[in-house]
Amino acid sequence: MQAQVSRNKPLTNTYSDFTKFWENVTAIAGSYWYPTKPGERAFSEVIRAWGMLILLILLIIALVGVNVSTNFLYRYLVDIIITGKDISKFFDTVLIYSIALIVVTVLVGFSKFVRKQIALDWYQWLNSHILSKYLRERAYYKINFKSDIDNPDQRLSQEIEPITSNALTFSATFLEKILEITAFIIIIWSISQEVAIILFIYTVIGNAIAVYLTQELNKINQEELQSKADYNYCLTHVRTHAESIAFFRGEKPESNIIGKRFNHLIKNTKRKINWEINQDIFNRGYQAVIEIFPFLILGPLYFRNELGFGEISQASLAAYLFANSLADLINEFGSSGRFSIYVERLSEFSSALEQVAKQPENVSTIKTIEENHLSFENVTLQTPNYEQVIVKDLSLSIQPGEGLLIVGPSGRGKSSLLRAIAGLWYAGTGRLIRPPLEEVLFLPQRPYIILGTLREQLLYPNTNRQMTDAQLKEVLQQVNLQNILNRVDGFDTEVPWENILSLGEQQRLAFARLLVTHPSFTILDEATSALDLTNEGNLYQQLQETKTTFISVGHRESLFDYHQWVLELTEDSSWQLVTVQNYRNQRTITHISPENNHITVDKIINNELQSQSERLIQKAPDEGLSHKQMSELSFYAIKTIRSKASKGETIAARDGFTYRYDKDPHVLKWIRI
Numbered sequence: 001m002q003a004q005v006s007r008n009k010p011l012t013n014t015y016s017d018f019t020k021f022w023e024n025v026t027a028i029a030g031s032y033w034y035p036t037k038p039g040e041r042a043f044s045e046v047i048r049a050w051g052m053l054i055l056l057i058l059l060i061i062a063l064v065g066v067n068v069s070t071n072f073l074y075r076y077l078v079d080i081i082i083t084g085k086d087i088s089k090f091f092d093t094v095l096i097y098s099i100a101l102i103v104v105t106v107l108v109g110f111s112k113f114v115r116k117q118i119a120l121d122w123y124q125w126l127n128s129h130i131l132s133k134y135l136r137e138r139a140y141y142k143i144n145f146k147s148d149i150d151n152p153d154q155r156l157s158q159e160i161e162p163i164t165s166n167a168l169t170f171s172a173t174f175l176e177k178i179l180e181i182t183a184f185i186i187i188i189w190s191i192s193q194e195v196a197i198i199l200f201i202y203t204v205i206g207n208a209i210a211v212y213l214t215q216e217l218n219k220i221n222q223e224e225l226q227s228k229a230d231y232n233y234c235l236t237h238v239r240t241h242a243e244s245i246a247f248f249r250g251e252k253p254e255s256n257i258i259g260k261r262f263n264h265l266i267k268n269t270k271r272k273i274n275w276e277i278n279q280d281i282f283n284r285g286y287q288a289v290i291e292i293f294p295f296l297i298l299g300p301l302y303f304r305n306e307l308g309f310g311e312i313s314q315a316s317l318a319a320y321l322f323a324n325s326l327a328d329l330i331n332e333f334g335s336s337g338r339f340s341i342y343v344e345r346l347s348e349f350s351s352a353l354e355q356v357a358k359q360p361e362n363v364s365t366i367k368t369i370e371e372n373h374l375s376f377e378n379v380t381l382q383t384p385n386y387e388q389v390i391v392k393d394l395s396l397s398i399q400p401g402e403g404l405l406i407v408g409p410s411g412r413g414k415s416s417l418l419r420a421i422a423g424l425w426y427a428g429t430g431r432l433i434r435p436p437l438e439e440v441l442f443l444p445q446r447p448y449i450i451l452g453t454l455r456e457q458l459l460y461p462n463t464n465r466q467m468t469d470a471q472l473k474e475v476l477q478q479v480n481l482q483n484i485l486n487r488v489d490g491f492d493t494e495v496p497w498e499n500i501l502s503l504g505e506q507q508r509l510a511f512a513r514l515l516v517t518h519p520s521f522t523i524l525d526e527a528t529s530a531l532d533l534t535n536e537g538n539l540y541q542q543l544q545e546t547k548t549t550f551i552s553v554g555h556r557e558s559l560f561d562y563h564q565w566v567l568e569l570t571e572d573s574s575w576q577l578v579t580v581q582n583y584r585n586q587r588t589i590t591h592i593s594p595e596n597n598h599i600t601v602d603k604i605i606n607n608e609l610q611s612q613s614e615r616l617i618q619k620a621p622d623e624g625l626s627h628k629q630m631s632e633l634s635f636y637a638i639k640t641i642r643s644k645a646s647k648g649e650t651i652a653a654r655d656g657f658t659y660r661y662d663k664d665p666h667v668l669k670w671i672r673i
Ligand SMILES: Nc1ncnc2c1ncn2[C@@H]1O[C@H](COP(=O)(O)OP(=O)(O)OP(=O)(O)O)[C@@H](O)[C@H]1O
Pocket: 145, 383, 384, 385, 388, 390, 408, 409, 410, 411, 412, 413, 414, 415, 416, 417
């Protein structure tokens, strides 16, 4: 899948954007802060989270309260120094002032600690909540082709934590700064209403400009996030395909690709820096004006003895703190851009996971029934989005212990049939009867090697199963992998298996799981394609001894030896099911060119066929002919014969007679007419 951050539309300041953003926030926060579905979250945990949040709010209020009182203490201190000249009062006030500052320090530290604890707890919960949705109902698989969600792994690993920490930082800062701004404006109002009104108007205009600057920055942030994800992806791609690149000596083209993406990233970062200059200059200038202007307005009042020096000092300090609080608030709005992008991405990811996990409605699906055998009953299988029919009207049944080999040209739908059995694909019609999935083991062509020890590799997917080292050693011997133990330090050492084992060894390791698990049903999708014939033969013999029922997909002639039935997928979503023997005969006897139906018959076999046909010609009038016999007499493929039979069509055979299929259950033969 292409690893990209989706190109979300840029944020605008419209009401609908805000409503959408709020909906996303409530969708993400809802289950943690006010769960409504039963069993979603323990009541005691919800109470604990709210308790922590209330504690944080109280700490912030206390912090602002103490901060505001230090502002008054500052005024008294200035008044004592300038006018009172009372040394003992001076020391008392300094002492109280110092205690207040210590309290502020403690409150700042403690409130940050509580805030981070809440964020961490929320992150833990949200992460496992989304992860469980991701791993439920195979959503992690379906989401790859059922929605346009990019980079699910990045969303999980890098975008949940910033949501919880930013949400907490933003809310805490917002509350603290709004309280401070209100308190300082009241202080200034009590000294000079004129200053307070001008400050208020100035603030409103300044905020409007700041919000505009922030929005522009959000768009740039979003593009930067995108280019970072692209850059990250191409580096991961090099690591994943290191060996292929090394074989091709593809360093130069790789370096070009990486360089291109890196340049794009730098271009976006430059745009961001350029825009941030505007914001930094504005913020600083905005703050500077607030610092200077109380002096401009209050200075003349002091000279006219209408205000004391302490009041002027307090007002200018309050204006300064007011400006600082405002700047912090604006900064917080600035960083909230990234927050809103993450919120949107997580919310869309979460609802996509819910969507793919749901049983599809108003569309036809293959009905699955769990029994102890495998049958397809008139199954028409389509690709997940119903764009393409893979196979039409498939009916077959496999008896326990039998082997079925699926063959057909590349892209015809062999693996898709296996996906249908595994329940991954279900678009279509008909009934599929199969054993419970716990009893089915799937061996893909590219073996799935887990990150873990040799023991875990062998026991996967039931890593809790208990087996002694001796038993595991025996299994390794059975798949001819006993030497592996000389290369690693026992069964419990973790090594990067994918890098140290050849593909064939990995396939044998995967096969060993089968001997450990003893499933009643096994699916092998070209699972021995990298092995030599001796190893392949050995593994299939072991497989037959386990008495499991198995279905293989493969192209190799050698596989015919281990299966009883062949299902051939042919063009136009058709199929034919024949015994291995008949399939071999068919392949040797006829090669019909699809364009002109020109028949070429192998010369030696032709004589045999001739006499066979003659025998059939003798036999036909009395007993009728089976599909296979009809096929030999007419040279039509069995599937065409079967199709003609079901449609009630006649066949002009090589003996010069015409035949029709008698559907009477007591006859079921081709009869000469
Ligand atoms: N996720 C998907 N969504 C839509 N179509 C798909 C998807 N995966 C595969 N297909 C299409 O379904 C068809 C059958 O694919 P499938 O993998 O079953 O072929 P195959 O016979 O196993 O091929 P090969 O022998 O090359 O492995 C192909 O045309 C393929 O392009």
